[in-house]
Amino acid sequence: MTNYELMRWLTFPIMTTHLVTVRNDIKRLLKSNTQRSKKISVLDVGGRKSPYTINLPAEITLLDVPQEEGTREELNLGFTSEILTNIQKKRSNIKDVIIEDMTKSTLADGSYDAVVCIEVIEHVEADDVFVKNIANVIEEGGWAYFTTPNGDYIKNEGPNKNPDHVRHYTRLELQTLLEKYFDNVDVHYAVKTGKYRVMGLKSFKLSNPFGILKTIFANIVNRFQSKGVENTSQETAHLVAIGYK
Numbered sequence: 001m002t003n004y005e006l007m008r009w010l011t012f013p014i015m016t017t018h019l020v021t022v023r024n025d026i027k028r029l030l031k032s033n034t035q036r037s038k039k040i041s042v043l044d045v046g047g048r049k050s051p052y053t054i055n056l057p058a059e060i061t062l063l064d065v066p067q068e069e070g071t072r073e074e075l076n077l078g079f080t081s082e083i084l085t086n087i088q089k090k091r092s093n094i095k096d097v098i099i100e101d102m103t104k105s106t107l108a109d110g111s112y113d114a115v116v117c118i119e120v121i122e123h124v125e126a127d128d129v130f131v132k133n134i135a136n137v138i139e140e141g142g143w144a145y146f147t148t149p150n151g152d153y154i155k156n157e158g159p160n161k162n163p164d165h166v167r168h169y170t171r172l173e174l175q176t177l178l179e180k181y182f183d184n185v186d187v188h189y190a191v192k193t194g195k196y197r198v199m200g201l202k203s204f205k206l207s208n209p210f211g212i213l214k215t216i217f218a219n220i221v222n223r224f225q226s227k228g229v230e231n232t233s234q235e236t237a238h239l240v241a242i243g244y245k
Helices: 003-014 017-031 081-090 127-137 171-179 195-200 209-225
Strands: 041-045 059-064 094-099 112-118 138-149 184-192 236-244
Touching: 003 017, 003 209, 017 112, 017 138, 017 184, 017 209, 017 236, 112 127, 127 138, 127 171, 138 171, 171 184, 171 236, 184 195, 184 209, 195 209
Parallel strands: 041 059, 041 112, 059 094, 112 138
Antiparallel strands: 138 236, 184 236
């Protein structure tokens, strides 16, 4: 375990509800694959600086598009040589790094046991091809885990629109899309939104210890608020979807 991974491991319990939820879900899914004799291979799509797969007991391959001028560069999306170098120094479970657009995938069918795709699909224009290619690279018996903004409640319109988001899916839209390529699909809501969630999104600054405590408190409160919201379409921030092959 690197120093970076140790720091992340120690602070995960006080991080945002979304981060904690995703990591707990992925760990549960990894445990369900314990019948495999080899370490599980996971493709982390869009995982350029993904904290979600840090220090998990799996062989992680990171895949992301190259960073280009314009919106991607402004929002720090995609890979750069600097990001690649930093990742390889900080992470001990990275098996490989691939710079590629998943909608133009050259990966062989059945290359991975699982795929993780966190807050990425809303950025993809050709979402049907994107999901199809993800399903293709997963071997039989594997799974794909997605999260995306909850389009039943959060609208991508108006002055606060996310310029890099192509669409926000409703639960039905995401279910329908994934069912085209996965045998079994579970889509549900996650993370109660409101003032505590927003307060918990603020970054930790050592120069402001009171602010750190306030953020930690907000995340703990939001964690309790978010219990049992799986079928609550309103005032929830995310959709979580798992597709099984």
